[in-house]
Amino acid sequence: MSEINSFISKPWSKPSFIKRPWLRWTLIIFFLTYLLAAYATIDVNWSRVYEGLERGKKFVLAFTNPDFTTRSSDIYEGMFESIIMTITSSVVGIAISIPIALGAARNIAPLPVYLICRSIIAISRALQEIIVAILLVAIFGFGPLAGFLTLSFATIGFLSKLLAEDIESMDKVQAEAIEASGAKWMQWINYGVQPQVMPRLIGLSIYRLDINFRESAILGLVGAGGIGATLNTAFDRYEYDTAAAILLIIIMIVMALEYMSGVIRARVQ
Amino acid sequence: MPVKDLQGKQIWQRNTGRESISHWIIWLIGVAIFAYCWQKISNSTTWFFVWDAPRIADDIWTRATPPRWEYITQLGEPIWDTLNIATLGTIFSLILAVPIAFLAAHNTTPSRFFIRPIALLIIVSSRSINSLIWALLLIAIIGPGVFAGVIAIAIRSIGFCAKLLYEAIEEIDQTQVEAITATGASRWQVMAYGIVPQILPAFAGIAVFRWDINIRESTVLGLVGAGGIGLQLSSSLNVLAWPQVSLILLVILVAVIISEWVSAKVRGAII
Numbered sequence: 001m002s003e004i005n006s007f008i009s010k011p012w013s014k015p016s017f018i019k020r021p022w023l024r025w026t027l028i029i030f031f032l033t034y035l036l037a038a039y040a041t042i043d044v045n046w047s048r049v050y051e052g053l054e055r056g057k058k059f060v061l062a063f064t065n066p067d068f069t070t071r072s073s074d075i076y077e078g079m080f081e082s083i084i085m086t087i088t089s090s091v092v093g094i095a096i097s098i099p100i101a102l103g104a105a106r107n108i109a110p111l112p113v114y115l116i117c118r119s120i121i122a123i124s125r126a127l128q129e130i131i132v133a134i135l136l137v138a139i140f141g142f143g144p145l146a147g148f149l150t151l152s153f154a155t156i157g158f159l160s161k162l163l164a165e166d167i168e169s170m171d172k173v174q175a176e177a178i179e180a181s182g183a184k185w186m187q188w189i190n191y192g193v194q195p196q197v198m199p200r201l202i203g204l205s206i207y208r209l210d211i212n213f214r215e216s217a218i219l220g221l222v223g224a225g226g227i228g229a230t231l232n233t234a235f236d237r238y239e240y241d242t243a244a245a246i247l248l249i250i251i252m253i254v255m256a257l258e259y260m261s262g263v264i265r266a267r268v269q
Numbered sequence: 270m271p272v273k274d275l276q277g278k279q280i281w282q283r284n285t286g287r288e289s290i291s292h293w294i295i296w297l298i299g300v301a302i303f304a305y306c307w308q309k310i311s312n313s314t315t316w317f318f319v320w321d322a323p324r325i326a327d328d329i330w331t332r333a334t335p336p337r338w339e340y341i342t343q344l345g346e347p348i349w350d351t352l353n354i355a356t357l358g359t360i361f362s363l364i365l366a367v368p369i370a371f372l373a374a375h376n377t378t379p380s381r382f383f384i385r386p387i388a389l390l391i392i393v394s395s396r397s398i399n400s401l402i403w404a405l406l407l408i409a410i411i412g413p414g415v416f417a418g419v420i421a422i423a424i425r426s427i428g429f430c431a432k433l434l435y436e437a438i439e440e441i442d443q444t445q446v447e448a449i450t451a452t453g454a455s456r457w458q459v460m461a462y463g464i465v466p467q468i469l470p471a472f473a474g475i476a477v478f479r480w481d482i483n484i485r486e487s488t489v490l491g492l493v494g495a496g497g498i499g500l501q502l503s504s505s506l507n508v509l510a511w512p513q514v515s516l517i518l519l520v521i522l523v524a525v526i527i528s529e530w531v532s533a534k535v536r537g538a539i540i
Contacts, residue, residue, distance in 0.1 A: 014462075017469055038353040044416045052411035059410060081313075084306040091303050126525055130401065130489045131518065134506065139326045141318035144310045218399045221493065225313070231402065235409050243406070247398060254397035 059240045066248055067241035071230070075246060078227035082216040085147045085226055089216075090209045092148075093155025098201075100156060101163035102189065108167060117160070124157025129215050133224040144225030151212045151219075159208055166200045167193060199268040206261040213257060217250055329511060336516035344501060344520055350415050351497035351524070354490065355483035358422025363476055366427050370434035377438055377464065388431075395428030400486045404495040415496035422483050422490070429482075430475055437471035438464065473539050481532035488521045498524075 018024040068075070103109045103117035129150055136146040170193060178192035220228020227246060234243040273280045284292065318325075371377045373388035404421035411417055441464060449463035491499020498517060505513040 017473070034356070038357055041349065042353060042357075042415045042419070045412065045414070048412045049416070056410040059406065081309075084309050088303060088306045088310060091299075126522055128485055128489055128521075128525075130492065131502075131521070135329075138329060139322050141315055143314050145314040145319065148310055214397060214399060218401045221401060221405075228402075232405065235405050238409065247402070251394050251397045255393055258393070 055238075059244070062240035062244040063248070065241060066245035067239070068245045071234070071239075071242050074230045074233075075227070075242070075249070078220065078230040078246075079249060081144050082213065082220075082226040085144050085151060085216045085219070086209060086213045089148045089151030089155060090205065090212050093152040093208070093212075094159060094205050096152065097156045097159040097163065100160040101167060102193075104160055104164035105167035107170075107172070108189075108193070117164075121157050121161050121164075124153055125161065127153075129154050130218065130222060133219050134222050137223045142223040142225075147216060147219040147224035147226055150224060151215060154215070155208055155212065158211070159204055162204050163197065163201060166197050170196045199265075202268050203261070203265045206257075206264055210254065210257045210261060214250075214254060333511040333515040335512070336519060337510075337512035338516065340513050340516050341520070344498065344517065347491070347498040347501050348520065348524065350418075351484070351487045351499075354415060354418040354422055354487040354495075354497050355480060355528075357419045358487070359426060359476060359480045359483050361419065361423035362426035362430055362479070363472075365423070366430035366434060367472075369427065369431040370438060371460075373431060374435040374438035376441075376443070377460070388435075392428040392431050392435075395424055395426075396432065397428075398425070400425035400490065401493055404490050404493050408494050413494035413496070418487060418490045418495035418497055421495055422487055425486070426479050426483060430479055433475045434468065434472060437468045437475075441467045470539050474536050477532045477535045477539075481528045484528040485525050488524060 016024060018027065100117050100120055103113045104121055106114055109117065132153055133146060133150040136149050140146045140149065174196060175188065175192035178188050183191065216226045216228075217231070218228050220226040220230065221232055223229070227250070231243060231246050234240075234246065273282050282289075369388050369391055372379070372384050373392060375381060375385065378385045378388070400421050403424050404417060407417040407421050411420070445467065446459060446463040449459050454462065487497050487499075489499045489502075491497045491501070492503045494500070498521060502514065502517045502521075505511075505517060
């Protein structure tokens, strides 16, 4: 009651997002000092930026008039290679990540297997695609094989982790019913576990296909095949109209994939 | 239930005959596509290098270990730059993403047929192009350096933040908005007191989540000249200084793990 009285006849003020005042003020002060320090160390060459605006305008204008024809064979080859890398790496990555996901689910795998599979996932997630690509290009030479291996490796970390989480949260009752019928381990996985996680697996696979395509566009920068090399050359030669054409194609394919994944996910769920 | 009659015995099957045929055809097409793609990759690969790969890998490993620990004194500034690129980039992107998210959410957009598609188009284009490509482009426009990296990260993050944020806006509890409207609040007041408090936790979560991703991305932006520790990485790679490369990779790994830990802690505290 006294609590209510203390509020009466006082103007209301909005409650803060962080309730403890000392924490709020330390965070704010810390943040402001950081911003000042960060701003002080970035030296922006404003005259260079101002000069660049002219080129920036040219680039934006290039989007209204993209040049698909001059370098059409390079664009076609690069795009084709990107798509090939995307498909193969998604297939191989998904095929490898399913057993790893089974191993990384604590309700299925024994502890040693669980720890091994979780560490594979952790390594794959911690290393970025582009860094893996650099190392693999150094080892396997230039070309789409390095890109394919990179994307497969990255797919494992992403898909196994999310699939393992889904397996861990599955409905135990169905799996037990299959087990009670005397099923072998393979049959148990096939009839007790797989039908429960299949919609999620399909959704994640299509999502990963989408990500792999986007990533394949940059692997060319380090020589791992795909459209990236063509794009890099276009920027180096200041051929903004060709670059704009490539970017537009990438955006279009990503939009198409996103639409497709929406349709398929709506169907399986 | 599909049941097959085999010499008077009833055997349960998972699919009907037609279903299993269509599954089989889909698998056949899939395998054919894969085989074709693999053929293409195989044709553009020099297999001699691949068979030689274990020896090369071993060679690189012996060159790269042990890392050149004393080089770490030169990595302090690049790491600070990397942190700045990620943090300032995230802040800029959030400033731009908030209005776009409000324009894109179908319960707050001023015009569903005209402005909303434009906002969605901005989101898709920013999401579909990698930050490295944005960095390449910005370097060609405003010159190499940390600033290009900040802008590249900002542009790339707009789509991600705006998408998650507009989904959060669409999921708000409409009754609270109605309650505020019933007090006679203006449009902006409804936004500030009815919508913003509901999406603030989601907003903070998205900000920290994206910051974590941006730390990862900004470590490699230097490869194309946009500042940060990637610059050191690419110059070490160019002179084949493998002991330095391995040290830089270790530093990047530690930075990524720390940022993931921080973001997990902060999100745990918010939610």
